[in-house]
Amino acid sequence: MPRVVASDVYSIEEIACRRENGVSIVVPIYKNAEVTLRCILSCLVALERMPGAQLYLINDASPEREIKALLSSFMEHQSVHVLENQSNLGFVHTVNRGVELAGNHDVILVNSDVVVSPDCFETLALDAYSNKRIATVSPFSNNATICSFPEFPVESTTFSDQPLIRLWSAFNSARLPLISAPTGVGFCLYIKRRALIEIGQLDAKNFPRGYGEENDFCQRAIAHGWMNAISANCYAHHEGSISFGSQKDQLIERAMQTLDRIYPTYHQQVAQFISADPLVHHRLLRYLQVSFQTASPIVLHVLHNLGGGVRQHVDELKDVIAKKIISFELLPLSSEACLLRIGHPNRLFSVSFPQGNFSELLLFLQLAGIDCVHFHQTSGFDASIYDLPLKLSCKSIITAHDFQAFFGTPTLTDSNGRFDNAKIETGVCSIPRAILDSSLVIFPSLSTKEIVLQKIVPSRHVTTPHPEPGRNTASDALPFKRKKSYTIAAVGALGLEKGADRLEAVAKELAPCGKFQVKLIGYAYRLLTGVTTTGPYNDADLKDIIRSEGADILLFTALWPETYSYTLSYAIDSGLPIIAPRIGAFSERTAGRPNVFLYDIDVDNDKLAALVSEAIAELEELAVIPPNEQLVVNYLPDFYVAPYLNEVGLRRRISHELDFTYISGLQVTAREVEKATFREKIFIFLWRYSHTFGVAQLLRLLPFGLKRYLKRSLTRRSVIDVRKRVG
Structure with a gap:
């Protein structure tokens, strides 16, 4: 040995x-x-x-x-x-x-x-x-x-x-x-x-x-x-x-x-x-020691451990800045522990630290020479996580991936999953004022900025889209092809606030004419009647899946103001026509784009189904529909090329010897392989059987709140992330 x-x-x-x-x-x-x-x-x-x-x-x-x-x-x-x-x-x-x-x-x-x-x-x-x-x-x-x-x-x-x-x-x-x-x-x-x-x-x-x-x-x-x-x-x-x-x-x-x-x-x-x-x-x-001597800033990304768009953004951001910035990331494991991942893209080392009392973590980060703490999503962390920039005497950045940190709820929705403007007024910000005053806040869309600024005004903020190295978010719209029947496809993991129920209702309205098939490329929180569901997918495969499933038009049914929407990015990259709600990032991100149809968020489901039919009819006639809404979108261009690097900065490093006795006492692993917890294995077992006909009918009788509670009691991760861990 x-x-x-x-x-x-x-x-x-x-x-x-x-x-x-x-x-x-x-x-x-x-x-x-x-x-x-x-x-x-x-x-x-x-x-x-x-x-x-x-x-x-x-x-x-x-x-x-x-x-x-x-x-x-x-x-x-x-x-x-x-x-x-x-x-x-x-x-x-x-x-x-x-x-x-x-x-x-x-x-x-x-x-x-x-x-x-x-x-x-x-x-x-x-x-x-x-x-x-x-x-x-x-x-x-x-x-x-x-x-x-x-x-x-x-x-x-x-x-x-x-x-x-x-x-x-x-x-x-x-x-x-x-x-x-x-x-x-x-x-x-x-x-x-x-x-x-x-x-x-x-x-x-x-x-x-x-x-x-x-x-x-x-x-x-x-x-x-x-x-x-x-x-x-x-x-x-x-x-x-x-x-x-x-x-x-x-x-x-x-x-x-x-x-x-x-x-x-x-x-x-x-x-x-x-x-x-x-x-x-x-x-x-x-x-x-090598990192400490480089001319590259070291950034600590703080995010939840639930996957989804936040995980995708952090991974792609690190890809974009990899040659100029060294990235660490911090994730919660439980209420007692957190995990520091070091190195990109291969997550070379994982070090476990206690939560609540961050003194051990703080000592390590001081020795590592962190230049900036970038907060992405702090769910699962102790409130003292926001003390890190002050105790490290370093810069801090906050990205508004959702509204959790600003209003205490991620989607600003009510018990029915619908956007509730009152949540803005009653919401409580969990970010200390000192951090808001010293941090740069990044809004990925104008809509997100406008909502947050109704109540909370950071001292410095910028509006810029997420970097997307793997997709063309300015792709040309493809000419529509006339067919005898069409596939209307939604994309993603649809919960109540993402419009799963609305998608089912639209499918029901469209069914009698026999001209449309409704598909969900992804999965929903329950089995949707009249909707063909393809199941979880890997993001890298999504563009090919959209093509292979024969999608003719992509439908978004979200009931809340999404801050960005990566599924919209894939939709734009596909070149297919898009139908989306006039709320959140959808309007501005499709501004000036042909073959886009927007609808009001409070439209009745039968009228939305009628809009789908009308959109198909227009496309059959013209193939390319000119943009009908021209928003002026003032994003800061190329923010992640140079301004982000300048914002992160490079502190004057204090020369010190890292003690091997201290390092050898840490709980360090390499080649991290995440394994599913026992509860996650139970969840996947139940999820697989929930899509059989009899069980699906039974689950329809349970209130959504109860189903969400049961799911979250087993795991707060997405089905995709849990399936990857279970295998």
């Missing part, structure tokens, strides 16, 4: 004195002169900190003339030995030749597609001699399976846009304990000469071409009582497999089969190492 490798010496000076051998670096070379040059130059810099070290550059009969010309330029360089195989021996034979030439030196194997840090060789040597029984040491890298950083155990692109010198600088801070592993990784591998003498060279017979040879060596080392250590004290950049090209997968498969034959438990050992993830705290600390 993986464990911390205890140091049996007490100072770097003592470790340096203990090393009885010199060090030789062996670089097998075959292809790509440009990449190889970067490797050689980095090795030469690292060599300067290793007096007496030698560099062996071995050309394995490369077919590229540029390689020979490149290597010849280093032949006169002190401490560099340029050699050439008369024929192509393969990676492992070439390494063994270098091991032999190195005499009694320890050896560092370096792939020709690796760029090492200036202190890499020195650090690996110090780590190797921190314990007598260490045979091999591997550094962290962007692309080195169990040594990968910060993603694990896969290739990482998180810091691909950062200069290597910035990563190297972060790794220069306090030394971290080594972790033993079932194998080292051969892209950059320190091997003690004493281990080579006792164990033997790499196995060129079973692994002649490369892949698997270092795993075999490390397993032999373990069998002889040695350890293989992974070091988070240095970082080497690895471009990956330039010599093997298209043969890589085949070579790996063959090597893994050989390893299984020789070491039947090897892959089990690796799987256990990955599952235990003993390096997660090391990676988190180094991630924070």
